[in-house]
Amino acid sequence: MAAEKHILAVLVEDHPGVLNRVVSLMRRRSFNIDSITVGYSEQPGVSRITIVLRGEPYEVExxxxxxxxxMEVLKVTDLPERESVVHELMMVKVATKGASRAEIMQIVDIYQAKIVDATPTTLMIQAAGGEEKINALLAMLRPFGIRELVRTGPVAMTRGASGTQIKSHAIAAD
Amino acid sequence: MAVANPKELKSQNGNRTAERVIEVVEEARVLTGAQITCAALEAEGVTTAFGYPGGAVIPFYDAFPTANLHHILVRFEQWAAMAAAAYARVTGQVGVCIATSGPGATNLVTGLADAMLDSVPIVAITGQVIQPLIGRDAFQEVDIQGITLPVTKHNYAVQRIEDIAPTIKEAFHIARSGRPGPVLVDIPKNLFSERAAYSPVEFKGRRGYQPSLVPNMRQVRLAAEMINKAEKPLIMAGHGIMISGGEAEFHEFVEKTGMPVAFTLLGQGCFPESHPQALGLMGMHGHKHVNAALGECDLLVNIGARFDDRATGKIAGFAPKAKVVHVDIDPAEIGKNVRTDVPVVGDAREALKLMLEEVQPRQHSEWRGWIESQRNRVLEAALEDYPEWPEPYTIIKAIRKATNGEAIVTTDVGQHQMWTAQHYGFDYPNRWLTSGGLGTMGYGLPSAVGAKVGRPDLEVWTVVGDGGFQMSFNELATAAQEKLDINVAVINNGYLGMVRQWQDLFHSKNYSEVEILGPDFVKLAEAFGCTGIRVTKHEEIAPAIERARSINGPVVIDFVIEPEANVYPMVPPGASNSDMVHERFDQNEL
Known part of the structure; x- marks a missing residue:
């Protein structure tokens, strides 16, 4: 399916169960989502949910x-991907044996990732950035043996001085 | 904590000092959670609630005898929600239902879903287990907030006694404003017994809830332009016209534009069906000429309907030659099912007012003449002819004749519902109650109960099948206890008729599990302290109806009809509205 990728930034009131409402809505209406993340926003009492989904424009609308x-949803914006910074965080625990250790550290350096924990047999690597960079780093690390992997899923913000450039789905369809 | 306004109190209490008044009043206004809940309901103008007590609401019910509320004890919580919804539809107020935690609350779910799909404002108050037990699978504990998430417009789990009044305030506002719907408020048992100061609250508004009432003028002009240009325009009239209270504006709009009017199932009543521009029911069991008009129109103006699949049939074949104007208060309905050329987002009444200014007077005599020519004369002539036994459509027409079409008519779900929708001829708004979106069997009798409680001044009839009636006839006890003067017309064919019809038409007459044995409905009525009448011949129809009308109290008429009567015309499921069948046909022809 060649449906276009969309990143929705959803500002919601920080109430108990609000994430449940959003996820329940997605399931009930059969909207497929790639990822969903939630956290604080710049406003107290307002959380920001980032939803990555694929669909035709009318479906996303x-x-x-x-x-x-x-009731809890205050604003929904479809972030234009090209004008936005879209990053996620990955932590990965890689098995190390003797000489491979140096090689891994070199890869980490190339990708501007960070080693955040080490044991005699493993290295924990933290990387932040675009999906493609994370995927490429992961592909380089895979041959060494991945012990454990966690990714946050993307969060996104438009470039420029303010958030006003983000395209908003107007409620009144005009 | 709420503090009384000393200025107001002083003026009410003459020479007392403000300080003393506050003291006295504050003392007087320390209430239990149960009393606060009742006071908050009264503050919303609630006079009637349909409910069923149980463990978690015992302390709530403790406040009822001193509250200014008429509580109607139903026999099953699901029917409390249905009765509340019917009450809401005939009175224009928010209906209220009450249930206990666990099974009481889950029994409401179907009623909430029904109200959700038909946009009916109700507020459900449920008791919850005491707060220390929440999350521990306590006796009669369910997560009713989680369960009702997809079937309510919004729901609340109250955490503190001081939140009860503001929550109820907001719940009523949300239920009745914008596109109306059901709202549930879940209150833990211990809060009903706690005490706190109470004073009436104001709704402070909510950032994330601002329904758009007045449509964009540019869209209104675009819509009017299309209406003025169209040669074969058709109105699809929906429930939203009545919800917005825009019947008068709609009437004027219809007469000015000369457009013919097709009704959705719930739109019936928004405009008199006896008016020459009214065509009748559209969709799966719509009339032939109405669906023909849909197939031929060059502009479809949908006002306050949501393009339900029972109305549209196969989308690809729906109004294929038409541009579409869609007036709806819910922006999410625009383009959800049917591609729309001109959306007008707003309250139907507001939209009609604005459009009225922009549209030009037209007659459309030629177009309306063509639609008239599409009537199924053979079927209509056959309806004038009747056999010896009571035919369903003759029963419906006899009820209409006897009541002069002024009664509130509710139905259950199935064949009798479609016969009523086709043949009753609704002339008054909000007097036709049926479960449209959810199609809930059992709706008939409880909706009649709710309607009669809401409008005791109007005659109330419910037309039910022998299947649906067996789901909810326990409400005869409620009707008898409340001494409600309602008439029940059982269209009794000994089958789950609509399912049997589908099996007949689409499953090679494989009558799987549709034969249904019923009780003797006359004796059943008598057992409940009601009157029972049986009708087996055509000539008994009118006298039975007159007798039922003359008896003060619930009456059940058992109309024994031909077991295999079908509803025609019919659009086969998945077919286009133009592919209707008009009589018994060979399945191979499909």
Missing amino acids: QVSKQLYKL
């Missing part, structure tokens, strides 16, 4: 309109 029907 329907997602947005349905999200607006939730």
Whole structure:
């Protein structure tokens, strides 16, 4: 399926169960999501949810309109990917044996990642950045043996001085 | 803590000092959670609640005898929600239902889903187990907030006694504003017994909830332009016209534009069906000429309907030649099912007011003449002819004739519902109650109970099948206890008729599990202290209806009809509205 990737930034009231409402809505309406993350925003009492999903523009518009029907949802914006910084964080524990250790450290250096923990047999590597960079680093590390892997899924923000450039799905369809 | 305004109190209490008044009033206004809940309901103008007590709401019910509320004890919580919804639809107020935790709360779920799909404002109050036990699988504990998430407009789990009144305030606001819907408020048992100061609260608004009432003028002009240009325009009239209270504006709009009007199932009643521009029911069991008009129109103006699949049939074949104008208060409905050329987002009444200014007077006589020519004369002539036994459509027409079409008519779900929708001819708004979106069997009798409680001044009939009636006839006890003057017309064919019809038409007459044995409905009525009448011949129909009308109290008429009567015309499931079948047909022809 060649449906386009969309990144939705959803500002919500920080109430108990709000993530449940959002996820439940996605499931009920059969909207497929690639990833979803939630955390604080710049405003107290407001959380920011980042949803990555694929779909035709009218489908994404329907997602947005349905999200607006939730009382806790304050704003939904479809972030233009090219004008945004879209990053995720990965932590990966890689097995090391003798000479491989130096080789791994070299790779980590190339990708501007960081070693955040080490044992005689493993290295824990932390990397932040775009999905492609993370995937490429992971592909380089895989041959050494991945013990454990965690990725946050992307968070995103538009470039420029303010957030006003982000394209908002207007409620009134005009 | 809420503090009374000393200025107001002083003026009410003459020469007392403000300080003393506050003291006295504060003392007087320290209430239990149960009393606060009742006071908050009264503050919303609630006079009636449908409910069923149980463990977690015993302390809540403790406040009822001194509250200014008429509580109607139903026999099953699901019917409390349905009765509350019917009450809401006939009164225009928010309906209220009450249930205990666990099974009481889960029994409400179907009623909430029904109200959600039909956009009916109700507030459900449920008791929850005491707070220290929440999350421990306590006796009669369920996560009703989680369970009702997808079937409510919004729901709340109250955590503190001081949140009860503001939550109820907001719940009512959300239920009745914008696109109405059900709202659930779950209150833990211990909060009902706690005490706190109470004073009425104001709704402070909510950032994430701002329904758009007044449509964008540019869209209104675009819509009017299309209406003025169209040669074969057609209105699809939905429930939203009545929800917005825009019947008068709609009437004016219809007469000015000369457009013919097709009704959705829930739209019936928004405009008199006896008016020459009213065509009748559209969709799966719509009339032939109405669906023909849909197939031929060059502009479809949907006002306050959501393009339900029972109305549209196969989307690809729906109004294929038409541009589409869609007026809806819910922006998510625009483009959800049917591609829309001009969306008008706003309250139907507001939109009609603005469009009225922009549209030009038209007649469309030729177009309306063509639609008239598409009537199924053979079927209509056959309806004038009747056999010896009571035919369903003759029963429906006889009820209409006897009541002059002024009664509130509710139905259950199935064949009798479609016969009523086709043949009753609704002339008044909010007097036709049926479970449209969810299609909930059992809806008939409890909705009649709710309707009669809400509008005791109007005659109330419910038309039910022998299947659906067996799901909810326990509400005869409620009707008898409340001395409600309602009439139940059981269209009794000994089958789950609509399922049997589908099996007949689409499953090679394989009548799987549809034969249903019923009780003797006359004796059943008598057992409940009601009156029972049986009708087996055509000539008994009118006298039975007159007798039922003359009896003060619940009456059940058992109309024994031909077991295999079908509802025609019908659009086969998955087919286009233009591919209707008009009589018994060979399955191979499909």
